[in-house]
Amino acid sequence: MSVLPAPAAAPFPAPRTQPRFRDTVEDWMRQFQDWLCAELEATDGSGRFREDAWQHHGGGGGRSRVLTEGTIIEKGGVNFSGVTGQMSEAAARVLLMPDPNYFATGVSVVQHPRSPWVPISHMNVRYFEAGNGEAWFGGGLDLTPIYVDETQARWFHEQIAQVCEQHHPDYYPRFKQWADEYFFIPHRQETRGVGGIFFDRLIVGKEADAGSLFAFVRAVAEVYGRTYCALMRHNAARPYSAAQKQWQLVRRGRYAEFNLAIDRGTRFGLETGGRTESILMSLPPQCEWHYNQPPAPGSEEAATQQWLRPGIDWLGQTVAPTAEPAAGG
Template sequence: MTTDTDTQLQPFRQQVEQWMRQFQQWLYTELQTTDGGATFAADLWQHHSGGGGESRVIQNGRILEKGGVNFSAVWGQMDERAAQHLLMPDPRYFATGVSVVQHPRSPRVPISHMNVRYFEAGNGEAWFGGGLDLTPIYVDEQQARWFHGQIEQVCQRHHPSYYPRFKDWADEYFFLPHRQETRGVGGIFFDRLVVGKDGSREELFAFIQDVGEVYGRTYCELMRRNAELPYGEAEVAWQMQRRARYAEFNLAFDRGTKFGLETGGRTESILMSLPPRCEWHYNVQPAPGSAEAQTQQWLKKGVNWAENSPNSLD
């Protein structure tokens, strides 16, 4: 049965879904052009309860060893456990979003993640979520500060509290408690920005659009800047260790992974975020004073990355 709330939400729902589709196409085209060695292949899939998505995956590129830009728009009724986890008194839902993870070939190019999403619960409540973060194999302080500075500028255009609030949220979220280290240099993370409570539909929608744009612009620049830097076997060995940490987070803590698996999403698309290769070796400790040890020292909460951030990398 269609309710008055359903009828009211549908035009906006369609607007957000259409933008998500267009954003996916824009982003994978930008990444593909920057890579210059492979294309993002399409994989269309259907969800068992309604809707579906399109996964766009690149493999064995010039810069990107593996990456994905995935779109989905799904609806239906959650099982009781998933609905309770999301604090939903009514298990009916609609969800659309774009989820992105890129695993570069070179250890000099950071791993990156971004997602933007829109969710409607069966009781009429609607909210946005998302975030973006950077996981360098070797932390380049100037580039990390520039990345955060670009994000801070976007956040300031929408609300003065957004960057400090969402940066702290990212520090808490992108954290491996069993390792006592952050996944990388962070970024921003925000969940359940409720329409009406945290802003109008239009205001919150404009914010996630800007989040998507700043990700595409900054990450393509970092790809171009770092792809040709030299590296050897020692750097690749460290890359395999850091990729393993990334896999640990995504399998044990990532909410998107859990949501996708619990709601019966396409497994290949959900696990696209995992690196193509990684290694676990027992009790690896970087040599004191090494570049690896210096990177390890940055992997902590509370770093004021936006302080003294350059306007450009030139």
């Protein structure tokens, strides 16, 4: 299915070989941040990222870049970090670290668009080294439409599946299921959106060699940039009502609940003394909570809530929502 054309884009950055593998990965993460910011700015048309460089108390630092008041993006962030440090023993246990000493580098992205027709998006790619020498990659991307468009959700998953299959035949089904389980809000009994893929602790030497895992992570980052820019272009000009904007604010509230109560990246940043403003960059600029206000039966909002469940086969021949909408509140 090819419902959306891939946008014209600048060449994707290739890694530059450094003396140490971790230096090569960290250098590429910086290059990717530059590339993605340029692509998002070009797609938005008027918005520009502002950079806030910071230092980590244990060593290294990062560059937080935030775009606000763009034509399409109301608030978006593309954050890079490359840090070293030592966790407390308690934090290391909580985060399942094999050694409290660590090196971590990555890029974390969240975009909150103005229009309720343009989905919220998230992507992150990361690399860790523990003090005992164990190293692994992690990451993922997912889409949170305010109104689920089945055709676009299918297309989004098709783009991801094509990338995964180029690296391992099991990656898409395995990491898609992981995303369904991870991007789930248990106290709401609903998924955050239409999912994507999620993977963690792809250990170098166990899952695959370092070069193969690094190539996969780079491909995941690239497909995010190209597919999300296409979705921005495709949906941004569609008109919307005040009621549809208000529904966006309610759904943004669910997004905030996940990031504050469940997200491991938020917890890792806070546990390791990261920069608070950068960690909470993912939160929307505005959101709302209303007491026991489910969507009206038969409405577009109720139809969207029917899609918010794990286990949907977006690549299958038929996809149908559940018979009854999920409980709202």
